Amino acid sequence: MSQNRWLATGNFFTSYKQEQRTFFTHLDRTIFTCFLVILFGWPLVFEISNKYMLVLDNILIAIVAVMGLNLLLGFAGLISIGHAAFVGIGAYTVASVCQVIGENHVIVTHFWPVLIVVAGIMGAIFGAFVGLPALRLKHLYLAIATLSFQMIFEWFIQFMSFFNQGQTIYVGRAHWFTGQVGRNDHYLFWYYIILTIVVVLGFGVRNLLKTKYGRCLVAVRDNDRAADAMGMNPGLTKVYAFALAGFFAGVAGALHAYLYRGVGFDSFTLHHSVAYLAMAIVGGLGTLNGIFWGPVAIKYLDLQVEQFSELAGHYLTYAPNVATALKPLSFGLVIVLFLMYEPRGIANWWRIAKSYTKLWPFRY
Amino acid sequence: MAHLRVSDVTLSFGGLKALSHVDMAIEPGLITSIIGPNGAGKTSMLNCISGFYHPTKGKILYKDKDLTHASPHQVSTMGIARAFQNLELFSGLSVLDNLLLARHQNLTYSFFQAAIFYGKASRIEAENRAAVEDVIDFMELEPVRKHMVGSLSYGFQKKVEVARALTMDPEILLLDEPMAGMNIQEKEDIVRFVMDIQKERNITVVLVEHDLGVVMDISDRIYVLDFGQVIGSGTPEEVANNPKVIEAYIGED
Numbered sequence: 001m002s003q004n005r006w007l008a009t010g011n012f013f014t015s016y017k018q019e020q021r022t023f024f025t026h027l028d029r030t031i032f033t034c035f036l037v038i039l040f041g042w043p044l045v046f047e048i049s050n051k052y053m054l055v056l057d058n059i060l061i062a063i064v065a066v067m068g069l070n071l072l073l074g075f076a077g078l079i080s081i082g083h084a085a086f087v088g089i090g091a092y093t094v095a096s097v098c099q100v101i102g103e104n105h106v107i108v109t110h111f112w113p114v115l116i117v118v119a120g121i122m123g124a125i126f127g128a129f130v131g132l133p134a135l136r137l138k139h140l141y142l143a144i145a146t147l148s149f150q151m152i153f154e155w156f157i158q159f160m161s162f163f164n165q166g167q168t169i170y171v172g173r174a175h176w177f178t179g180q181v182g183r184n185d186h187y188l189f190w191y192y193i194i195l196t197i198v199v200v201l202g203f204g205v206r207n208l209l210k211t212k213y214g215r216c217l218v219a220v221r222d223n224d225r226a227a228d229a230m231g232m233n234p235g236l237t238k239v240y241a242f243a244l245a246g247f248f249a250g251v252a253g254a255l256h257a258y259l260y261r262g263v264g265f266d267s268f269t270l271h272h273s274v275a276y277l278a279m280a281i282v283g284g285l286g287t288l289n290g291i292f293w294g295p296v297a298i299k300y301l302d303l304q305v306e307q308f309s310e311l312a313g314h315y316l317t318y319a320p321n322v323a324t325a326l327k328p329l330s331f332g333l334v335i336v337l338f339l340m341y342e343p344r345g346i347a348n349w350w351r352i353a354k355s356y357t358k359l360w361p362f363r364y
Numbered sequence: 365m366a367h368l369r370v371s372d373v374t375l376s377f378g379g380l381k382a383l384s385h386v387d388m389a390i391e392p393g394l395i396t397s398i399i400g401p402n403g404a405g406k407t408s409m410l411n412c413i414s415g416f417y418h419p420t421k422g423k424i425l426y427k428d429k430d431l432t433h434a435s436p437h438q439v440s441t442m443g444i445a446r447a448f449q450n451l452e453l454f455s456g457l458s459v460l461d462n463l464l465l466a467r468h469q470n471l472t473y474s475f476f477q478a479a480i481f482y483g484k485a486s487r488i489e490a491e492n493r494a495a496v497e498d499v500i501d502f503m504e505l506e507p508v509r510k511h512m513v514g515s516l517s518y519g520f521q522k523k524v525e526v527a528r529a530l531t532m533d534p535e536i537l538l539l540d541e542p543m544a545g546m547n548i549q550e551k552e553d554i555v556r557f558v559m560d561i562q563k564e565r566n567i568t569v570v571l572v573e574h575d576l577g578v579v580m581d582i583s584d585r586i587y588v589l590d591f592g593q594v595i596g597s598g599t600p601e602e603v604a605n606n607p608k609v610i611e612a613y614i615g616e617d
Contacts (some may be wrong), residue, residue, distance in 0.1 A: 016490040016497075020481075211489060212464075212471040214478075215457070219465050222454035228436040229414060229446050229530065231469045286456070334526035 012057030022206055039195060043188055053187035055303060057259050060194040061252050062295035066279045067201060068248025069292075073277070074285030075214065076241035078134055082146035083276045085153035086246045088268030089126045090119035090253020092157065095169040095263040099162060104172040112174045112258060116197075119254030120247045127246020136240040150270055157265040166265030171257050190259045197251065206288060217241055218286075278335045284347025298334075305330045313346035365408040367392040367568055368413070368444075368536060373422035375408055381473045383419070383592040387586040390536065390585075395562050395569045397579045400589035402613060407449060409589065410538050413570075414446040426536075430573075441469050445534035447525045449541045449572075459505055459524055460496065461481030462513055466531035496531055502565075503557060505529040519550045526557065536568045537561060543575055551575065555582060571597040576613075580604065588612070 003220045006026045023029040050351070069083045080086075094115055098108055108115065133145040158166040174181050181189045208214040216237045219227040224234040257263045275298065283294020309326040342348060370388040370483035374381065385406045390396050398406045413416040413424060415436040424431040431439055440446070445466075454462050469494055473485040500509055503523055508516055525558045526542055539558065543551045555578055555617055561567050574577050579586065579600075588596040603609055 017486060018597050019493075020486055020489060194562075204479040207479055207485075210481060211478035211485055212468050213471070213475055215461055215465050216468065218457055218461075219454050221451050222456050225416070225436075226448065226452040226454065227465075228416075229440055229448070229452075230528070231437045231440040232465075233437050268607040 006115035020210060022203075032201070036199065038081065040067065040192070043191065050184075050187050053191060054259075055299060056196060057187055057190050059295050059299045060191070060198050061255050061259065062276070062279060062299065063198050063292055064081040064194070064201060064255065065249050065252035065276055066295050067205060067291045068113055068245035068252075069276050069280045070285060070287075070291050071217065071248070072241050072245035072284070073280055073291070074287065074323075075209075076217040076238065078131075078241055079139065079143040080146040080242070081143050081273050081277065082130065082148075082150035082153070082271070083245070083249055084268045084270070084272035085150045086123050086127055086130075086249030087256065087272070087276075088153055088157070088265070089251040090123045090250030090272065091257040091263045091268065092163060092253070093119040093122040093250065094171055094254050094257040095163065098169055098171050099164075103170045109172045109180070110175050115241060116251055116254040116258075120251040123248070123250020124243040124275070125246070127249070128239050130240040130246075131242025131350065134242060135235045138293060147270075150273055154265065154269060157268075163265070168262040168264040170262045171260075173261065174258055184333060186261075187259075190255070194259075201248065201251070202288075202291075205291075213240075254292065275331075278331065281335065281343075282338050282345055284345025284350075287345070287347035289350055290345050290347035291314065293350070298331075301330065301334060367427065368570075369423075369425045370413070371425070373409075373412060373419040373424065375405075375412060376420050381592050383412070383589075386422070386589070386592070386594055388587055388594070388597075390567050390568060390570055392506065392535075393562070393566060394584035395558065396585040396587070397509060397571045397573060398587045398589060399573065399579055399581040403413045403591075404589040405592040406589055407540055408592075410446065410540050410570070410572060411609070413439070414444060414538055440532060440534075442534040443533075444538065445529040445532040445536070446538040447529040447542060449539060449544065451518075451521050451525055453513045453521060453524060453528070455512070457513060458510050459500070459513055459516070459527075462497060462510050462524060462528055463496040463531045464492065466528045466617055467495060469532075470495070484534050495533070499527050503530070510605045519546060519553075522546065522554070523557075524548075526554070530561065530565075530567075534567060536570060538572075540572045541574060542571070543573060543578060551578065558582060576598075582615055 023032060065087050066082065068086070071081065072080055074077050094108070097115060098105075101107060130146060130149045134142055137145055157163045162167065173186070176189065205214075206279065216227065216232050219230065219232065220234050220237045220241070227234050227237065253268075258265065260267075279294035279298045280290070281294070282297050283292070284290025305327050309324070312326065368388075368390040370386060370390075373383055373386045375383040386405075386409065388409075394445050398409060408417060411474055412419050413431065415431065415434050415438065418433050422432070426444065429442060429578060431442070431444075434442075454465060457465070459474055471488055473488050477483070477485040500506055503526065504524050505520070505523060508520055513521060516524065522542060526539065529537055529539070542558070543554050543602065546554065558569055559582055562569050571579070571583065583600055586597065586600055587594055588603055588606070588609045590612040594611040600604075
């Protein structure tokens with residue numbers, strides 16, 4: 001590679017290893033590092049209320065969950081309408097541990113990283129199991145199969161006394177090296193933890209997509225006959241895709257359990273599954289940056305509509321239902337509009353914006 | 365000594381016999397062609413060999429290994445690669461990724477090594493990339509290396525299809541009508557590639573083709589199928605003078 005590694009201009013690769021890089025120029029790397037520094041550093045400078053911190057935490061958790069869903073739906077082309085149930089599996093893994101050994105047991109409060117990984121593995125196991133119908137079913141039929149898992153999950157939780165029949169199961173406060181994380185630092189603490197997990201998993205996904213474990217997903221999506229002829233087992237690949245999605249969902253679920261310090265069944269309903277789907281679609285299926293755009297966009301929309309409906313409820317006192325109906329209405333409208341006008345999601349805007357600015361300040 | 369032996373293979377779908385009592389011996393290092401009118405069972409034969417169909421009766425042996433009930437990915441790991449008739453490419457991926465996918469079995473790193481992508485995974489990827497570039501060079505695909513396969517012209521897609529099978533480093537290459545729907549120039553290109561594949565890379569080629577001119581020119585052995593039965597086999601001259609073959613192609617007088 002030539003001397004100046006700051007700009008892409010005039011650079012060329014002299015080995016295949018150079019082409020594997022995530023960041024091709026120093027400029028890319030620097031921009032990304034600055035971005036990360038800002039993400040990690042801003043809470044030290046600004047202070048925001050716990051309410052908004054919770055929104056940020058929720059966005060990050062949704063990003064973890066959508067990472068799995070995007071791999072499954074966008075890259076492997078397998079529809080899942082039961083993603084919230086996988087998230088629930090992760091959360092209820094933590095909850096079960098709390099039920100058995102007590103919510104303030106040292107394992108729950110001190111060894112939470114282990115529990116998060118265990119929740120991810122549980123999600124992967126259930127994912128692989130639910131993925132088994134994918135060996136035979138495709139498209140809508142698979143969607144129905146995953147939907148049935150969602151229903152079974154909800155039913156199961158609601159009727160098992162072990163799971164408190166869906167009522168909240170409490171999870172103890174986590175400990176850090178400095179001791180127990182207090183009430184005021186709780187959301188900030190989890191912001192850092194989840195952000196770290198998002199960054200690590202994001203790089204993991206980026207790397208996977210450069211290798212056979214990522215390519216085989218796309219191969220199965222595009223043409224599973226040819227994938228078979230190329231020496232990969234399409235059935236196994238589909239189950240693997242589900243397991244992968246389940247892992248991310250499980251991690252998201254465990255984080256959700258710790259963040260809310262409790263697990264209730266109403267955070268993992270069909271409605272949430274659809275919301276995850278919407279995030280994946282709005283973000284951009286089959287793209288890496290879409291994973292991050294989708295949750296941010298949908299959660300931001302939620303926040304705005306909430307404020308707007310408060311305002312509307314203030315003026316439209318005779319029709320309070322208008323305000324409550326605004327949220328699902330706008331949510332549905334956004335999905336429909338995206339499917340109609342930008343099925344490739346926000347990631348496509350990003351791509352267009354990048355190609356416009358590539359030559360700046362020159363015109364061609 | 366035959367490389368690949370198809371003995372007494374019968375394939376039936378319900379009452380329809382796509383293949384009946386087919387015997388074939390594919391010799392190493394030669395170009396063997398399978399010809400026949402439409403619906404003669406040529407593609408069914410390839411599907412049987414590559415594992416997409418399993419013969420109802422009979423056996424397929426490759427170097428003493430039984431392929432009769434092997435699935436496609438097992439067959440391909442044994443060194444039999446296949447190019448499809450109706451472009452079965454991964455259209456959402458670049459040419460490079462399509463070919464890298466064909467190296468799937470050569471990529472021996474584990475999942476966690478892949479997720480970290482440091483050391484082994486990175487090294488093996490680079491090595492296999494070199495192997496892929498070798499094929500790209502061979503098939504003259506350099507200008508479209510990074511293009512989406514779906515956006516390429518038909519002729520290029522056909523070339524990618526052949527290249528992808530070739531990337532698997534097979535011992536036997538099954539080509540299903542690589543020249544269908546091409547003009548004279550493109551056909552000449554592909555013929556050149558097929559001959560180079562055999563001569564330079566020492567790969568046994570099994571060719572299913574409709575263009576009799578091409579088949580007669582480049583084949584070492586020809587099998588003629590009609591209604592699922594082998595009606596003639598041998599060198600091109602033998603087949604051209606076989607009265608049964610003439611009857612099947614031109615009809616009785």
